[in-house]
Amino acid sequence: MAALTLLPLAQAEVYFQPAFLPIPEATALFSELTATVAWRQDSIQLFGKQVPQPRLTAWYGDEHAAYSYSGLYLRPQPWTEPLQRLRRQVAEATGQPFNSVLLNLYRTGQDSMGWHADDEPELGPNPVIASVSLGATRRMRFRPRLSLLPDAAPFGLDLPAGSLLLMQGATQHTWQHAIPKTARAVGPRLNLTFRSVQGRL
Ligand SMILES: O=C(O)CCC(=O)C(=O)O
Numbered sequence: 001m002a003a004l005t006l007l008p009l010a011q012a013e014v015y016f017q018p019a020f021l022p023i024p025e026a027t028a029l030f031s032e033l034t035a036t037v038a039w040r041q042d043s044i045q046l047f048g049k050q051v052p053q054p055r056l057t058a059w060y061g062d063e064h065a066a067y068s069y070s071g072l073y074l075r076p077q078p079w080t081e082p083l084q085r086l087r088r089q090v091a092e093a094t095g096q097p098f099n100s101v102l103l104n105l106y107r108t109g110q111d112s113m114g115w116h117a118d119d120e121p122e123l124g125p126n127p128v129i130a131s132v133s134l135g136a137t138r139r140m141r142f143r144p145r146l147s148l149l150p151d152a153a154p155f156g157l158d159l160p161a162g163s164l165l166l167m168q169g170a171t172q173h174t175w176q177h178a179i180p181k182t183a184r185a186v187g188p189r190l191n192l193t194f195r196s197v198q199g200r201l
């Protein structure tokens with residue numbers, strides 16, 4: 001199976017492996033996690049208002065790996081067997097350890113993730129994020145921070161079931177990423193971003 005390949009994003013280290021998990025394994029894991037994960041729909045503060053996030057989320061990890069973002073404080077739930085197994089596979093493929101995972105469930109094409117960088121201080125100076133996709137294919141968009149990369153062009157990448165995306169180095173400082181809504185009829189998609197939270201809270 002082809003290994004992680006470096007993508008052509010300037011001043012970034014983004015690697016992609018389209019067939020990280022075999023399709024039968026990706027399909028089985030999608031069904032198991034969709035049904036068993038403790039999904040929640042949090043609200044975040046947006047321009048002073050409480051707005052429900054346009055997706056479902058869940059946070060699992062080591063006990064000390066607490067995480068806060070957009071005014072939310074997330075205490076991790078203990079690892080389950082399938083999540084531990086996937087964590088081991090991801091650590092092996094990337095050569096890096098992870099102590100927590102944020103799961104996102106995009107129920108339809110109307111669920112989305114806005115432009116952001118995963119640059120919270122508790123992720124360290126150069127965050128390492130490994131992201132596994134299951135279910136329907138959605139497109140991730142990347143855009144450069146123009147003050148740093150005035151000549152770089154935006155970049156789109158389809159993330160099919162079983163794919164692995166690794167972002168590290170300066171990526172979270174030089175680029176932002178998003179999962180836009182789509183008008184196409186798409187089924188549910190589940191994404192897991194493995195992270196290493198450094199104890200600060
Ligand atoms: O759903 C995805 O592929 C992206 C998720 C993401 O960017 C995040 O959780 O920070």
Ligand SMILES: [Fe+2]
Nearest residue numbers: 116117118177
């Ligand atoms: Fe992200």
